[in-house]
Amino acid sequence: MLADGRGGTASGEVTAVGRGSVDVAITGRAYAEAADPRLVVVQGIAKGDRGELAVQAMTEIGVDEILPWAASRSVAQWRGDRGFRARDKWASAAREAAKQARRSWLPVIGGEPDCSTKQVTARLGDAAKALVLHEEATERLTAVDLPERGEIVLVVGPEGGISAAEVETFVGAGATPVRLGREVLRTSTAGVAALAVLSVRLNRW
Numbered sequence: 001m002l003a004d005g006r007g008g009t010a011s012g013e014v015t016a017v018g019r020g021s022v023d024v025a026i027t028g029r030a031y032a033e034a035a036d037p038r039l040v041v042v043q044g045i046a047k048g049d050r051g052e053l054a055v056q057a058m059t060e061i062g063v064d065e066i067l068p069w070a071a072s073r074s075v076a077q078w079r080g081d082r083g084f085r086a087r088d089k090w091a092s093a094a095r096e097a098a099k100q101a102r103r104s105w106l107p108v109i110g111g112e113p114d115c116s117t118k119q120v121t122a123r124l125g126d127a128a129k130a131l132v133l134h135e136e137a138t139e140r141l142t143a144v145d146l147p148e149r150g151e152i153v154l155v156v157g158p159e160g161g162i163s164a165a166e167v168e169t170f171v172g173a174g175a176t177p178v179r180l181g182r183e184v185l186r187t188s189t190a191g192v193a194a195l196a197v198l199s200v201r202l203n204r205w
Contacts, residue, residue, distance in 0.1 A: 002026075003106075005095075005098070005104075005105065005106030006106070007031050007033065007034060007104050008030075009030045009032065010029045010030070011027050011029075012024040012027055032104040034105060035062070035105070036149055036150075037128060037129075037146070037147055037148065037149055037150050037151060038064040038065065038151045038152070039065075039154070040063075040064060040065040040067065040123075041058055041065070041066050041155075042067045042069045042115065042123070042153060042156065043066055043068060043156050044071040044074055044155075044159075045068050045070055045077075045114060046159055050159075050186070051188070052089055052090060052093045054187065054188040054192065055090045055097070055109070058107075058195055059094045059097035059103070060097050060100065061196060061199060062103075062199055062204055063107050063195055064107055065108040065109075066094070066110065067120070067123070068087060068109075068115060069120055070114040070116060071157055071163075072163050073157070073158050073160030073161060073163060074158040074160075075159060078114045083113030087109060087110070087114075094106065094107050117166055117169060121169055121172075123153055124175045125173040127150065127174075128149060129145075129146060129151075130153050130175035130176065131153070131154045131175060131178050132154075132155040132162065132170050132175045132176070132178065133154065133156050133157070133178060133180070133190050133194055134157075134162060134177040134179065135161070136177070136179075137177035138179075139177065139178050139179070140178065140179060140180075144176060144178055146198070153175075154191065154194055154198075155170060155175065156187060156190050157187060159186075180193055180194060
């Protein structure tokens with residue numbers, strides 16, 4: 001099975017294996033339309049490998065784009081070359097997870113090493129639906145209204161959560177704070193759980 005990461009897939013038969021090469025005879029081709037609405041996750045940068053774990057699992061679930069966010073409570077800081085290396089690790093994790101999940105579309109990892117709160121706010125303002133996962137929210141993700149087209153942008157905070165000032169800024173841009181349940185999930189699992197809920201509600205699953 002082959003995929004170009006932009007919707008095109010092909011099935012084929014390996015006819016020869018050489019040193020550093022594989023010959024494949026293509027037996028069929030297909031194309032999958034891009035999902036609409038798109039699922040975009042703004043993921044707060046986490047320390048250690050939690051960010052990569054989140055990227056891997058969200059890719060398997062079906063996320064369409066992931067934006068690394070330098071939140072005020074992010075312990076890890078992506079600066080200079082380190083930021084590009086860290087972003088490349090996220091992109092590599094997404095690519096490998098997409099292969100494992102046999103996805104025809106490879107999720108986009110934000111073009112810059114990280115996004116500022118100002119950049120995230122602008123993206124939320126342009127979204128068809130903007131959501132912020134927050135443990136103090138009263139509205140449930142299972143009940144919030146969802147659009148039929150456009151982008152659904154979901155913000156997931158880092159280990160320390162999203163600050164009150166950030167929540168206020170995002171709400172001012174039109175975002176709705178939502179919660180999953182009574183439990184407070186880790187940053188590496190919150191986005192995955194939220195995407196699972198949205199995938200069911202949007203009939204992706």
